[in-house]
Amino acid sequence: MNNTEEKNYIFGIRSIIEAVEAGKTIDKLFIQKGLHNDLFAELWKLVRVKRINYKHVPLEKINRLTRKNHQGVFAFISPIDFHNIEDVIPKLYEEGKNPLVLVLDRITDVRNFGAIARTAECAGVDTILIPEQNAAAINADAIKTSAGALHKVTVCRTWNLKLALQFMKDSGIQLIGCTEKTQDNMYKPDYTPPTAIIMGSEEDGVSPEFLKMCDARAKIPMSGKIASLNVSVATGVILYEAIRQRG
DSSP states (O other): OOHHHHTTEEESHHHHHHHHHTTOOEEEEEEETTOOOHHHHHHHHHHHHHTOOEEEEOHHHHHHHOSSOOTTEEEEEOSSOOBOHHHHHHHHHHTTOOOEEEEESSOOOHHHHHHHHHHHHHHTOSEEEEESSSSOOOSHHHHHHTTTGGGTSEEEEESOHHHHHHHHHHTTOEEEEEOSSOSOBTTSSOOSSSEEEEEOBTTTBSOHHHHTTOSEEEBOOOOSSSOOOOHHHHHHHHHHHHHHHHO
């Protein structure tokens, strides 16, 4: 690990308990398989209550992360704080805003994520919504690639992206999926109402179950021989069509 990474991790059961109780955001927690003792039971209760993203791993995995007395647990601390979409959307309405939300479905490349965050902040996106699982790690590389935008834009994280999308629909926010699986180009949808734009992974695009929930689909016109854009570039293209329409 490099020096920057070393500042963003902790290990040891008591140290992690204290970090959680102090309000630190745990990005990922590794727990040794089969770990059981009274002190760990205290940590495990916090993990469940705080819904911390965790993974059971072999002892060898944690030993590779640190050779110090880790007591079977190792955690990465997020450099940013995450928010709940259920809290953010009502607040945006209370502030008189016309919400523009960016949803990232399985965007796992750290640098793509950082570049997307930078564009989103520049475009005035109100919040970025990501899932707990299958999402890029928000680490030093992500912060650097975002040019610091991740310290300025609100990032929401959810255990159940489908429920979060339904919450937004119930809150009067339309869902627009950016996908090649449509005949409608990106200029057809009306982006002026409260809107959430969903971007999918480079490999598979937006998940079919989320596309079914969308109120509209949008395809970026392609004239060249290469059939697709990098997801961070595609995000910029469609976001600025939304900004153009919103004036």
